Amino acid sequence: MDFADIADHALGVRRRAFLTQSAYGLGGMAFASLADAARAGVPGVLRQPHAPVRAKRVIFLCMAGGPSHLETFDWKPKLKELDGKPFPESFTQGQQLAQLQNTELKARGAFCEFKKWGQSGQEISGLFPNIGGLADDLCIIRSMQTEQINHDTAHAFMNTGSIIKGRPSMGSWLLYGLGCDTSDLPGFVVLTSAGKSGQQPVSARQWSAGILPSKYQGIQFQSKGQPVHYLGSPDGVCQSMQRQVVEEVARLNGLLAEQKLDPEIQTRVAQYEMAFKMQASVPELTDMKGEPPHILDLYGVKEPGDGSFASNCLLARRLAERGVRMIQLYHRAWDHHGGIVEGMKNAALDVDRATAGLIRDLKQRGLLEDTLILWGGEFGRTPMGQGSGRDHHILAFNVFLAGGGVKPGMSLGATDELGYRAVQDVVHVHDLHATMLHLLGIDHKRLNVKFQGLDVRLTGVAGRLVKQVLA
Numbered sequence: 001m002d003f004a005d006i007a008d009h010a011l012g013v014r015r016r017a018f019l020t021q022s023a024y025g026l027g028g029m030a031f032a033s034l035a036d037a038a039r040a041g042v043p044g045v046l047r048q049p050h051a052p053v054r055a056k057r058v059i060f061l062c063m064a065g066g067p068s069h070l071e072t073f074d075w076k077p078k079l080k081e082l083d084g085k086p087f088p089e090s091f092t093q094g095q096q097l098a099q100l101q102n103t104e105l106k107a108r109g110a111f112c113e114f115k116k117w118g119q120s121g122q123e124i125s126g127l128f129p130n131i132g133g134l135a136d137d138l139c140i141i142r143s144m145q146t147e148q149i150n151h152d153t154a155h156a157f158m159n160t161g162s163i164i165k166g167r168p169s170m171g172s173w174l175l176y177g178l179g180c181d182t183s184d185l186p187g188f189v190v191l192t193s194a195g196k197s198g199q200q201p202v203s204a205r206q207w208s209a210g211i212l213p214s215k216y217q218g219i220q221f222q223s224k225g226q227p228v229h230y231l232g233s234p235d236g237v238c239q240s241m242q243r244q245v246v247e248e249v250a251r252l253n254g255l256l257a258e259q260k261l262d263p264e265i266q267t268r269v270a271q272y273e274m275a276f277k278m279q280a281s282v283p284e285l286t287d288m289k290g291e292p293p294h295i296l297d298l299y300g301v302k303e304p305g306d307g308s309f310a311s312n313c314l315l316a317r318r319l320a321e322r323g324v325r326m327i328q329l330y331h332r333a334w335d336h337h338g339g340i341v342e343g344m345k346n347a348a349l350d351v352d353r354a355t356a357g358l359i360r361d362l363k364q365r366g367l368l369e370d371t372l373i374l375w376g377g378e379f380g381r382t383p384m385g386q387g388s389g390r391d392h393h394i395l396a397f398n399v400f401l402a403g404g405g406v407k408p409g410m411s412l413g414a415t416d417e418l419g420y421r422a423v424q425d426v427v428h429v430h431d432l433h434a435t436m437l438h439l440l441g442i443d444h445k446r447l448n449v450k451f452q453g454l455d456v457r458l459t460g461v462a463g464r465l466v467k468q469v470l471a
Helices: 003-042 077-081 150-161 172-176 241-261 262-284 293-299 310-319 338-364 429-439
Strands: 057-064 112-117 121-123 138-145 188-194 326-330 371-376 380-386 389-393 399-401 411-412 422-424 449-451 452-457
Touching: 003 172, 057 150, 057 338, 077 429, 121 138, 121 411, 138 188, 138 310, 138 429, 150 172, 172 188, 172 326, 172 429, 188 310, 262 310, 293 310, 310 326, 310 338, 326 338, 338 371, 338 389, 371 429, 380 399
Parallel strands: 057 326, 057 371, 138 411, 188 326
Antiparallel strands: 112 121, 138 399, 371 399, 380 389, 449 452
């Protein structure tokens, strides 16, 4: 190696050292700002909203398993007339069916009666008298469609807008974009409950942060007992000692952050800080002794913290009051391939009073106007019978919205006369996501992250604003 080569090599080493040390400095700066961020809540990446903010938070009441639209919000008298008779082939020819492919298809009419409720006269099943009593507060979308016919992928599509693993859930997108107003609780909380039948499993990927830093993922609270494991301090460890441990761990992670840029280091520090704060905030959150009897009765809560959907709804209100951005309640009770009569009756009994109680409670506290309620499942059910039940169906299902800038007392869209396909004002899952983001002040086309050279967003390359539902 001649002198010129040696000089070039030395210059190269110095250049690499400079770039490396610069990166370390940036890592240290990022870490230094993290301590303050951890104490002030989770910040969002959006500095200014893209649109007027109508909703500050979302409560998604997810009816896991796919409730039948034909026994909830979509009354079809013609289907009732055809009950037990061959289902017209013109509707189903060439269509994707889940488990009814190549079988004799027979019409199955609704087993329950429908009624027009409120001044708006919205038709709602008699299985839901309490929700029916709030018809003038609801915006029912009767023309939903999705793309996925199996439970896990349909849940993933409803939650992430994609079936590709690693895509962030809607709650993670909200937390990423907007942050949250609480520094003592997670900004995205998930609760689950189960009915007597129709219990489809729900995987944790439904509230995953995917390609976003893991600090944006949903945190599942246990519905029974302590909502979070290991809330209490170990024997012989006081709070001041734990505070010292947390600060020392943060210092050590700070040293690591100076060596390499890794957002998960920041997440780790933030989560240690959050865990420490939750030791005080979670017991206060779940202590419902101060809730008066008339509020427990409003929700139908028999015993706070008993794992029921009713108890979870009351907890959802308490989370909303404390600044949590996304609250997701799964009730696993709606997969009725058989026994739909008893199954639907039981599932409706589980959720009807509690859902109405949550909406009424939010309204009387002045929280409904900036809280968006979304009620619905991952798909609908076939108007053709499957034994004593109904099969999965993607061409038609219903959801309802309430609060958060949504027009109350209205229904949007319609299915054909047998409830097989949405035919009027069709709303795709991507459209629902775009509208939800808009109500929170976000343009769905402008909230994205780069991943493998692509702009990833909740609505993919689709999605349109459903202006008809906006107040």
